[in-house]
Amino acid sequence: MARLFTFLRQALTHLRRSPLLAGAALLTIGVVFLLLSVFGLLGYNLALLAESVGQNLQASVFFSDTASEAEREAVREILRRSPLVAGFEELTPAQAMARFRSRLGPDQAILEGLGEDWLPASLEIRLTAAGRDPAEMERLAQALRLPGVEDVQHGQAWLEQFDRFLRAARLGALAVGLLVLLAALVIVSNTIRLAVYDRQDEIVILKLVGASDAFVKVPFYLEGLLLGSLGSLLGVALAWLLSAVVQLEPGWLLPEGLGALALEPRNLPWEGWVALLCGGPALGVIGTRLSLGRHLRV
Template sequence: MARLFTFLRQALSHLRRSPLRAGTAVLTIGVVFLLLSVFGLLGYNLSALAEALGGNLQVSVFFADSATEAERQAVRQAVRESPLAAAVEELSPAQALARFRDRLGADQGMIEGLGDDWLPASLEISLSPAGRDTVALEPWVASLKALPGVEDVQHARAWLEQFERFLRAARMGALAVGLLVLLAALVIVSNTIRLAVYDRQEEIVILKLVGASDAFVKIPFYLEGLLLGGLGSALGVSLAWALATLIQLHPGGLLPEGIGGLAIEPRSLPWEGWLALLGGGPALGLFGTRLSLGRHLKG
């Protein structure tokens, strides 16, 4: 334990000798982990939003004005018997208009003068998990459209699929950018340690001449890389955590109220995610040190 403290003091002494170099490395790593944390937060929240939108997906069956009660009953029966439907709510024209007014909110003036019965009666169908699959949903929607008394059938599956495609593309883009910034941080750490090796070249030669082991020479450099990476990730992740907390506490003005009638509730990463990001800094520092020592401190 005493030797470990000795190595740690040496590493801290190395950092104090070159504060500008060490500070630049810490700030660079901090920016990298701030970006990685923001990418993680965006991906986590977009995935949660896509899942919520999928769970909130509905099919609307609009009855024709000329539909008879027998035809409407046949449509109700067809919907209730389908395994794709989880729940069914029937809306009269007045109920449909009241719900539409609620969704418009302050913009209700747009529909003034249109009367009270211009919306058709409809069935609002909440889908089961099986109903969220396009392969099963499309034929069922087509069969509902073909039933007598049905004017139209609408659903937002196509829009959700576009959103999911955008989400996949965003993940790939974030992964590519994340790898690039990680590579940049790795180069910074490696160069910082390489310069430290050059600064202490004479001291290292003397240590080797008096019989110091490779481990005795290398451990302070590994601790230096560990400290640089740890301080950098702590800085970046702390800023990202503060940003996530601020958005959670005061989402108004920073985020839209909702998408597709679904309220947006910003989420922070789970604690495992924050710990993984924090641990990434020391790991990056150790790996960068290993690369540098392998090239510039052989034997």
């Protein structure tokens, strides 16, 4: 324990002796972890949004005015048996009109003059998770296009596009995240490399008086660990603050139109923040390892 304290003292002394180098490394790691945290927040919120869209996914069957009860029952029977269907609700033309009016809110004046039976009778279908598969859903839609059915609508095509966008966004965030992580690794590695060059004479002397490899290397690892930990703490704290501000005032950052998606920005779960915080020390140690492996000949 006393030895670890000695190593720690040495590492701190070395960092103090090169404040510019240490400061630059700290700042860069901070910025990298701020970016990673922001990517994490965006990814998490997009995933939540996708889940919410998937859960609210619906399909509709519109009956023609001449549809008989037997024809309607045939449709209901198919829905009852389908594993894609979580449930359904039948709307008369009057109920459909009332729901449409309530959705339009203050703009419902545009419906003035239209009769209560202007909209057709319909079935609003809630889908299970399996219903998110566009091919399966299309098969169900085909089966539902029976006599007495005017139209079957489902949002699978739109959902497919949304999924594609999410996948691309995730891949992009992953690529940029890896890139900034790599940059941070290079910076930590270079900082330690410069420290190794700076202390070459000291290393020679330590080896001369019988220092083990570990004795020479541990202070460098501690320096990397300290830089990584403090840098990630800085970046993650800033990201957490940013996230807290956005949650308090979503309108400050989010365009007004996004309100239609009922988007409520959410903070990362604590496991996410802990993972980001642990990334700093790990980055410091890996950066040091890379540098010592290539530049320290003891």
